């Protein structure tokens with residue numbers, strides 16, 4: 001190994017936990033001393049703007065642009081992201097070269113033991129169009145409003161009673177060692193594309209870093225996320241568009257992708273699934289996307305292809 005590597009990350013507690021896990025995986029895989037991979041903290045637009053719905057700020061790359069600038073300018077050799085926050089179309093100069101093994105893909109409900117147990121008209125805070133639509137599909141009586149902030153902030157808002165309940169990804173809570181909330185099953189709450197996966201990106205032309213990252217790539221996670229991200233790319237849409245997708249690798253090595261698109265209030269939806277063999281993950285994601293758009297009720301389709 002030649003020069004030490006610099007890893008770019010956001011500075012939230014969750015982002016830092018993921019960055020340290022990535023550094024440790026690289027150091028272990030290559031037999032490097034601890035600290036060989038140094039951590040470079042970057043503040044993104046999404047971190048700066050806390051008071052408005054992110055969807056309102058508009059534009060993509062809210063969580064990635066400043067990290068991309070560091071990577072493209074050579075200040076860092078890799079970026080670590082929550083895959084869920086990485087827009088489905090990336091600059092061609094960059095490549096997601098590796099994924100850490102995926103954690104629990106489910107959402108957890110905070111503030112109530114179950115969705116059924118929420119009082120009539122209870123106030124639920126979330127800024128996720130997907131979670132909003134999936135929740136209202138089941139409980140149209142609930143009042144959903146925007147909740148932002150990092151994991152700790154959101155837990156505090158529940159503890160303070162500003163909202164009755166919220167959802168957080170089990171993966172984020174687990175990585176922070178927070179044992180709160182009750183998992184909701186993926187049948188009713190299919191997760192966001194890429195949820196619970198940690199994506200490690202580098203410059204496409206940086207063969208040396210790509211080779212180093214290949215040693216820590218978790219193949220099954222990589223294949224599943226390729227399919228989910230292709231689905232997200234294929235349906236188009238924006239951060240306003242309620243889309244869910246989850247791929248798993250089955251016992252025979254085949255991939256099973258499920259996805260759904262919803263209207264904002266969850267009253268309209270289209271769901272589908274597809275299976276694919278090794279190497280066909282992205283094609284399967286794109287094929288399912290086309291099929292879902294084709295079958296989507298107009299109110300759903302309007303939130304995607306045209307967005």
Ligand SMILES: NCc1[nH]cc(CCC(=O)O)c1CC(=O)O
Nearest residue numbers: 082084168169171172195196197
């Ligand atoms: N949108 C914020 C975000 N991005 C990734 C995670 C959790 C970790 C993950 O899904 O990998 C979270 C918080 C949440 O949704 O609870």
